[in-house]
Amino acid sequence: MRTDTPSDFGTAPMLDPDSCYRALAAKDTRFDGVFFTGVKTTGIYCRPVCTVKTPRASSCLFFSSAAAAEAAGFRPCLRCRPELAPYALQQNLAHAVWQRIAAGALNDGDAERLAVEVGLSSRQLRRVLLQHFGVTPIELAQTQRLLFAKKLLQETRLPMVDVAYAAGFGSVRRFNALFAGRYGMAPSAIRRALLTTDAAVNDSLTLRLAYRPPFGWTDIVRYLSGRVIPGVEAVAQEGHGAYLRSVRIGDAEGWLRVSHLPHKQQLELEVAPALAAVLMPLLARVRSQFDLDANPAVIEAHLRQDPLLAAQLQAMPGLRVPGAFDPFEL
Template sequence: MEDLSHLAYDGASPLSRESCYRALAAKDTRFDGVFFTGVKTTGIYCRPVCTVKTPRESSCTFFASAAAAEAAGFRPCLRCRPELAPYALQQNLAHAVWQRIAAGALNDGDIERLAGEVGLSSRQLRRVLLQHFGVTPVELAQTQRLLFAKKLLQETRMPMADVAYAAGFGSVRRFNSLFAERYGIAPGDIRRATPQDDAVAQDALTLRLAYRPPFNWAHILRYLAGRAIGGVEAVQQERGVYLRSVRIGEVTGWMQVTHLQARHFLELQVAPSLAPVLMPLLAQVRAQFDLDANPAVIEAHLQGDPLLGTHIRTTPGLRVPGAFDAFELAVRAVLGQQVSVAGATTLSGRLVARFGEPGDTPFANVTHHFPRAGKLAATDIAAIAQIGLPQSRAQTIRHLAQFAAAGGLNMRPGMTLEEAVAHLKTVRGIGDWTAHYIALRALRFSDAFPVGDLGLQKAAAEDEPSGRLTEKQLAARAAAWTPWRGYAALILWTT
């Protein structure tokens, strides 16, 4: 029997071979991305939600990752497409490294650099991934590149060479060779076997990102609409569309996100200019829309609380809206100190108009890229204050920009919430509330919880005569919500 002790979809109860097979037979969406099934009789591996006839249990081998399945000699299913599976959202070092590799961290082959970012030696990094996923960093990176290339072949009309380079391969020859060796089929054959959607815009790349249902798209759009940064992003709620400018390094473009509810996808249209950075782009979109959350697990943990349960039952599928860019969100959080949401939105729009860079997009209300950290770090405090800020707040913005420009927001994988909050609070002007808010939305700590938030103190008060809880009382009240206090915070904010 395979060692599945690390496949704890609820963070506590390990999955046995029997429970994996039951999930497979039920096509249980809660387990999508948590494990993969290799079918010995076909040599193919699938997601638990694959619509093919369920194989006999004796024919099944279960794996913690797609990379482990491929290392064992299985090929990805062309029907359920394992590259679409949401990640198993676990906040530990191995998964943090996995997500960096999925975003292209090893496309240059520099394991020593990645190990240094993680704070390990390359030997220790190899041991961590072997223990958790059963594969080496190189094997994991190879699988991610191949699956990403397969995704591009099936979802876009990108030229073959562009697919190879976008997926992180150094040459088209290497891409063709490894693809054929691993999958037993040429890349061109994959494309020819995939029906092309003639409705796809010719001036955009269209990609799909899966999630575990339910997904409350309307709620996440409402939340983002009230906080959209003028000129950089826009929400068209009546059409169910999110728009924004995109800048990753020196590559610029735009993106549009819509919801395909019947198929459990977000559909992403991006500018063709973004082809070289598609791997990190998709990773950022997954984080922004919290696509790797497992709502059934989170809601099961929280719904027993009378304060939260009613809201969960009436509005299932809530996600914590993340951030496309950590610096952008951190600045937005500082602008929101001691002012209303609408006031902070106005200030962020002024900041973009004054210090942002013009961007070329097809959207009339998306015209700029957010100011670079380096530019704000070098800007006079008085000039920043002219957008309508007190001198102290303008000074915090510049301190934050200097912090970000020096790499302060590039958190080490495996860092704890407490370490991250303490690190953010080294910036003068950032206190506990702001640090937790940044940790929750930008750094994706699911247990971040700003106990100093007045809205949370009031929403959690219930029958408290004063109408609000103290920070100490709220912290005690929220202790039972760990490790999903961030989701509890979102529920309380919405009430």
């Protein structure tokens, strides 16, 4: 029996359908975010870890990004929620640009400015993203904004106008029109169907950030506890531990708290409501600080070739490389 690893999967459009389907049938967490599955019989696309019954191979199309799946006419699954998938982190220009877009770099629609920031012309930027993701920069940004808005609708009680602006839309009317046009339902229908009781009674904004297991949370908390900036950061030791800090992004000021949900393979992020307007860049910083987009299977495949490192990996599975919320703090 062949054993696939995430490194066997090429970038779009070079995904191997047979390998993708094996990962889908096994609901292999190593491939979460590496590809998405569009099911032709339902018109819905899912993460490879979706708990629904595995569709027939003949009904499946595979995409390297959520944006490519939506550009092909598929709607996101309401059960596995593609917006929760960890990013398919790769060291190339296309993914570096994609990470900027995911943090809101195109919320103002200025593709020319983004191109200058990454040292490309607007035509080169468009060609790079089309080659790797199958969509234009604007299409990629629009999918990210819609999925982020869907995340806020399902996980918070933010008013609709705040959801629209936090997701980078210039007006509620445009947000409603794009959401309904893409997903076939009004934003309010998502919230009525899926808002949880916990979110209804919590004054803070509580969001979830997924990762590929294993995740060495205890080791990260231990690392951060020895490096806290007094008056800015703190580490709580009760339970599984938690990381807390004050935040200032632009004119927005507040606090955040990060804790671990091991049974869900997610981190829970609590944020002060005052930070609602900067949630897109804030989540990008938290993902980077906790190295949530690392792929442990790929890392282990390389490092276990060294006997000393192999023993360390076995003793400390899921070890990540923590970063800093702000580069100035390094």
